[in-house]
Amino acid sequence: MFVNRRAVTIEWGDCDPAGIVFYPRYFAMFDASTSYLFSAALGMTKFDMLRRFEVIGYPMVDTGAKFFIPSKFGDVITIETQVTAFRRSSFDVEHRVLRADGQVAIEAYETRVWAARHPEDPDRIKGVPIPDEIFTKLSAGN
Amino acid sequence: MFVNRRAVTIEWGDCDPAGIVFYPRYFAMFDASTSYLFSAALGMTKFDMLRRFEVIGYPMVDTGAKFFIPSKFGDVITIETQVTAFRRSSFDVEHRVLRADGQVAIEAYETRVWAARHPEDPDRIKGVPIPDEIFTKLSAGN
Amino acid sequence: MFVNRRAVTIEWGDCDPAGIVFYPRYFAMFDASTSYLFSAALGMTKFDMLRRFEVIGYPMVDTGAKFFIPSKFGDVITIETQVTAFRRSSFDVEHRVLRADGQVAIEAYETRVWAARHPEDPDRIKGVPIPDEIFTKLSAGN
Amino acid sequence: MFVNRRAVTIEWGDCDPAGIVFYPRYFAMFDASTSYLFSAALGMTKFDMLRRFEVIGYPMVDTGAKFFIPSKFGDVITIETQVTAFRRSSFDVEHRVLRADGQVAIEAYETRVWAARHPEDPDRIKGVPIPDEIFTKLSAGN
Numbered sequence: 001m002f003v004n005r006r007a008v009t010i011e012w013g014d015c016d017p018a019g020i021v022f023y024p025r026y027f028a029m030f031d032a033s034t035s036y037l038f039s040a041a042l043g044m045t046k047f048d049m050l051r052r053f054e055v056i057g058y059p060m061v062d063t064g065a066k067f068f069i070p071s072k073f074g075d076v077i078t079i080e081t082q083v084t085a086f087r088r089s090s091f092d093v094e095h096r097v098l099r100a101d102g103q104v105a106i107e108a109y110e111t112r113v114w115a116a117r118h119p120e121d122p123d124r125i126k127g128v129p130i131p132d133e134i135f136t137k138l139s140a141g142n
Numbered sequence: 143m144f145v146n147r148r149a150v151t152i153e154w155g156d157c158d159p160a161g162i163v164f165y166p167r168y169f170a171m172f173d174a175s176t177s178y179l180f181s182a183a184l185g186m187t188k189f190d191m192l193r194r195f196e197v198i199g200y201p202m203v204d205t206g207a208k209f210f211i212p213s214k215f216g217d218v219i220t221i222e223t224q225v226t227a228f229r230r231s232s233f234d235v236e237h238r239v240l241r242a243d244g245q246v247a248i249e250a251y252e253t254r255v256w257a258a259r260h261p262e263d264p265d266r267i268k269g270v271p272i273p274d275e276i277f278t279k280l281s282a283g284n
Numbered sequence: 285m286f287v288n289r290r291a292v293t294i295e296w297g298d299c300d301p302a303g304i305v306f307y308p309r310y311f312a313m314f315d316a317s318t319s320y321l322f323s324a325a326l327g328m329t330k331f332d333m334l335r336r337f338e339v340i341g342y343p344m345v346d347t348g349a350k351f352f353i354p355s356k357f358g359d360v361i362t363i364e365t366q367v368t369a370f371r372r373s374s375f376d377v378e379h380r381v382l383r384a385d386g387q388v389a390i391e392a393y394e395t396r397v398w399a400a401r402h403p404e405d406p407d408r409i410k411g412v413p414i415p416d417e418i419f420t421k422l423s424a425g426n
Numbered sequence: 427m428f429v430n431r432r433a434v435t436i437e438w439g440d441c442d443p444a445g446i447v448f449y450p451r452y453f454a455m456f457d458a459s460t461s462y463l464f465s466a467a468l469g470m471t472k473f474d475m476l477r478r479f480e481v482i483g484y485p486m487v488d489t490g491a492k493f494f495i496p497s498k499f500g501d502v503i504t505i506e507t508q509v510t511a512f513r514r515s516s517f518d519v520e521h522r523v524l525r526a527d528g529q530v531a532i533e534a535y536e537t538r539v540w541a542a543r544h545p546e547d548p549d550r551i552k553g554v555p556i557p558d559e560i561f562t563k564l565s566a567g568n
Contacts (some may be wrong), residue, residue, distance in 0.1 A: 011458040012300055012472055012483070013308065017357065018198045018267070019301040023205065024173060027166035032437040035499075045500025046438055056160045057438070063165065064206025070267065073301065073461075074471025125160070125212065153316040154330055154341070154442055155450065159499065161443040174295040177357075187358025188296055199296070215319075215443065216329025302482045302551070307489065308453035315450060340444045347449065348490025354551065409444070409496070 002138050003082045004037040012073045020070035027063065030095045030108055033081040034058075037093070041137040053131055058112040061090065065108035069099060076100060083138045089114050089127035091138075144280050145224045146179040152217045162212035169205070172237045172250055175223040176200075179235070183279040195273055200254040203232065207250035211241060218242060225280045231256050231269035233280075286422050287366045288321040296357045304354035311347070314379045314392055317365040318342075321377070325421040337415055342396040345374065349392035353383060360384060367422045373398050373411035375422075428564050429508045430463040436501045446496035453489070456521045456534055459507040460484070463519070467563040479557055484538040487516065491534035495525060502526060509564045515540050515553035517564075 008029055016022040035046045042049055050057060071077055078098040085092040090113045097106035114134070118124035150171055158164040177188045184191055192199060213219055220240040227234040232255045239248035256276070260266035292313055300306040319330045326333055334341060355361055362382040369376040374397045381390035398418075402408035434455055442448040461472045468475055476483060497503055504524040511518040516539045523532035540560075544550035 011454075012461055013306050013454045013457050015301045016199075016296055017299045017301065017303040018201065020201065020267075022170075022173070022297050023202045024166045024169035024297065027169050028164075028437075028439045031164070031166060031439050035438055039500075047498060047500035057158075059160065059162065059212065060165045060209055062206070062208045064204070066204045067202055070201065072265075072473060074465075074473035125162075153312075154319055155312045155315050155448050157443045158438055159441045159443065159445040164439050166439065170295075170297045173297050177296055181358075189356060189358035214331060216323075216331035300483075302485065304485065304551075306454075306457070307486045308450045308457060311450035311453050312448075315448070341442075343444065343446065343496065344449045344493055346490070346492045348488070350488045351486055354485065409446075 001082045001084065002037065002041045002140055002142055003080060004033065004040050005078055005080050006033060006036055008077050008079055010071050010073050010075045010077065015073045019072050021072070023065070023067065026065060026097070026106060026108070029079060030110070033079045033095055034093050034110065034112070037081045037083070038138070041140075042134070053134070055114060055116045055128065056125055058091075058114055059125065060110060061113055062111040063109065065106055067106050069103060069105040071099070071105060077105060086130060086135050086139065089129055091130065143224045143226065144179065144183045144282055144284055145222060146175065146182050147220055147222050148175060148178055150219050150221055152213050152215050152219065154215045157215045161214050163214070165207075165209065168207060168239070168248060168250070171221060172252070175221045175237055176235050176252065176254070179223045179225070180280070184276070195276070197256060197258045197270065198267055200233075200256050201267065202252060203255055204253040205251065207248055209248050211245060211247040213241070213247060219247060228272060228277050228281070231271055233272065285366045285368065286321065286325045286424055286426055287364060288317065288324050289362055289364050290317065290320055292361050292363055294355050294357050294359045294361065299357045303356050305356070307349075307351065310349060310381070310390060310392070313363060314394070317363045317379055318377050318394065318396070321365045321367070322422070326418070337418070339398060339400045339412065340409055342375075342398050343409065344394060345397055346395040347393065349390055351390050353387060353389040355383070355389060361389060370414060370419050370423070373413055375414065427508045427510065428463065428467045428566055428568055429506060430459065430466050431504055431506050432459060432462055434503050434505055436497050436499050436503065438499045441499045445498050447498070449491075449493065452491065452523070452532060452534070455505060456536070459505045459521055460519050460536065460538070463507045463509070464564070468560070479560070481540060481542045481554065482551055484517075484540055485551065486536060487539055488537040489535065491532055493532050495529060495531040497525070497531060503531060512556060512561050512565065515555055517556065
């Protein structure tokens with residue numbers, strides 16, 4: 001599978017009064033990491049991807065994370081992200097957060113659905129088949 | 143167990159370009175819901191609780207959520223929160239998000255550790271025993 | 285002018301490692317306060333307002349705030365919000381944050397534009413005239 | 427004055443239902459930009475800076491921004507940041523956001539206070555003199 005790695009500097013505003021990252025911020029980082037993964041594999045921004053494939057995105061249906069080591073502002077972490085499974089209209093993603101010393105700080109998973117506006121009710125969204133190009137490019141090695 | 147219910151109005155700034163809640167915002171709402179649960183059961187703010195019990199908080203060690211129905215800005219959801227298990231220095235929390243029509247929109251779980259500064263290294267944190275008062279008041283009915 | 289007052293409890297996740305509110309969070313509170321002002325005056329959610337008036341919102345063009353007294357998690361503040369001027373397609377808003385003892389903690393201003401999708405380029409937005417109903421209801425007393 | 431420039435990719439989670447950046451997110455970016463400016467000039471993280479100078483940070487006392495051009499997810503902006511004035515215990519910062527085509531999208535200002543815990547009441551904070559090293563390194567050219 002295609003893997004994306006990116007360095008993230010923990011910012012003051014990511015941290016709580018205990019001085020460590022407020023964990024919802026990690027989910028925002030993971031959401032961005034999934035976008036960077038797709039952008040890197042497809043060679044286009046998420047904005048252009050949504051237009052091209054006429055979808056509204058890949059909303060989350062199930063996610064979770066285990067936190068082993070906290071990080072504080074000024075720390076630089078690496079987030080490794082890859083798709084681990086594709087189904088007809090949904091897919092799984094895994095993220096690993098590595099500290100500078102290589103230790104795994106967090107492991108997270110996601111299940112997302114490839115979704116479009118519902119054809120009969122634009123207020124609703126529905127899963128649609130994942131295009132072959134997405135499957136092929138995200139499944140390939142780097 | 144003591145249960146806390148609170149209404150949350152979904153705000154414009156909670157939502158993403160698909161017009162639905164950006165899911166990391168739910169984790170921020172859940173974190174606040176856990177605090178409101180403790181505040182309601184103990185009769186004090188989290189600020190006062192941390193001082194009284196000489197801890198830095200209850201950092202997250204494991205959390206996840208399943209998302210069944212999206213919400214959009216202007217929607218009012220109810221978040222129901224309770225502790226489901228206490229151990230020596232950690233505890234489990236469950237959140238259920240209910241829509242106005244009573245449907246369950248999200249189910250989430252948390253495992254948190256009751257934590258203090260490490261006595262030998264103030265940069266680290268360590269689990270400490272959960273006080274009886276916390277156990278008793280959060281375990282009681284409403 | 286119509287004034288909206290709402291109580292906001294400062295949450296752990298609103299605060300930074302200094303233990304006080306991370307100031308960008310105040311701007312998110314102010315944005316919500318402007319929405320609550322409109323919702324209260326018009327009797328509809330922002331979602332319904334955008335549909336009814338066929339606009340994309342009221343993007344910010346100029347905002348600022350002076351911070352006199354910090355707040356910490358557990359504090360309950362009151363945010364008072366009102367429109368102070370209407371022009372053809374823009375308007376000014378003022379927010380005052382009051383602490384429990386009545387002291388003014390923050391004063392903020394906003395200039396926003398009443399905006400729709402550009403008719404010839406849906407990627408752009410343009411100011412459009414503020415409807416009479418908006419002007420009338422927000423200008424009336426409570 | 428020392429100037430820091432950094433590229434920021436606008437993320438899906440930075441944007442609102444209108445598809446453009448939710449403006450409080452810009453203030454979070456600016457807060458980080460001020461930290462990156464200090465880190466670059468001093469050669470240390472904000473975490474290390476706070477320890478070294480025994481302060482709790484540089485809380486905001488006055489900030490504002492004018493928004494000329496909106497940005498959307500996938501856009502890459504450049505934020506240019508510099509201190510424009512130093513006083514005994516406060517200083518002014520300016521940020522300019524430039525789009526890829528060089529156009530100025532946002533201009534922002536900040537006045538911050540160099541602050542420590544109050545010696546007689548650790549719940550309060552007070553301005554303290556800005557160290558010479560800070561003044562010298564931030565005032566120097568790059």
